[in-house]
Amino acid sequence: MTALVTEVEFELPKGYVDATGTVHRTGVMRLATAADEIYPLKDPRVRNWPAYLVVLVLARVVTKLGSLPEVHAGVVEGLFSEDLAYLQDLYNRLNGLTATQLAVTCPQCGAQHVVEVMPLGG
Template identity: 55%
Template sequence: MRRRIGLEELLEQAPAPASQTAAPQPRRPGHPDPREHGPRTEFEFELPLGYVDDDGTVHRHGAMRLATARDELMPQIDKRVKENPAYLSVVLLSHVITRLGTVTDVHAGVVEQMYATDVAFLQDLYQRINSEGHTRAAVTCPHCDGSFEVDLAGGRLGES
C-alpha cells in the first residue's frame, strides 16, 4: 500500500540545491567555467524607486536568479503565506533576489519595506524571466506608432 506524503514532508526529503551542498570547484587555467555557456540564470535590474535601508542608503541595482521548483513550493508551507496568501510574492521574491545594491541578504523583511512600485516591478520581472526567459518587451511609441523593444531590467537610456 502506498503512503501519501504532504508537501512539507516532500520538501524535507528533497535534497538541498547543489549551490548549498557542493563546494565551488576551482577553475583550471584554460578551462572555461561551464556556467558561462549554459542558460542565463541571473538577471540584473534597476528598481524604479529603490529600497531604502535603515541608514537611509538607497539601493536600486540588483540581481534576480531564475526560480527553481523548490523556490515555488517553499512559500506554500510558510505560516505567513498560509495566514495571508498575498504574502506569497514577498516570500518568493526574497528567495530569488540575490542582491540589492550592497545588501546580499535579501529576506522577506527587506521585501516588506520596499515601495509597492518596486515590488510590482519585481513581480513583473519574476514572471517575465521565469516564463519567457528574458527581460525584453515589445512596445509602441504613443507619438509615432513606431515599434521597438525595451529591456525591463533597467539600465540607462541609450545603453544596449
C-alpha cells in the same frame, strides 16, 4: 545553441531605503526553481495570508540588492509598491509566466488575429 540565462541584473524604479537612509536600486534576480515556489507555501504567514507568498518567493530569488548583505522577507516588505510591481513583472518575464502574443490565421475565413497565449499554470 544559446546559453540558458539564469540571472539578470535590474534597477528598481525607486529603490529600497535601508535603516541608515541608503538607497539600494541595483540588484540581481535568479531564475526560480520549483523549491522557490513550493517551500514558501509551508510558511504559516502564507497559510494565514496567501498574498504574502510573493514576498517570500522574491526574497528567495533576489540574490543581490545594492550593498545589502542579504535580501530577506523584511527587505521585500520594505519595498515601495512600484518596486514590488517591477520585481513581480521581472520574475514573471524571467520565468516564462507572461502571456505571449502570436499572430494566427483563422482556418475558416482566413482573417488574421493577434492572440495571447498563457503558459501552463499561468
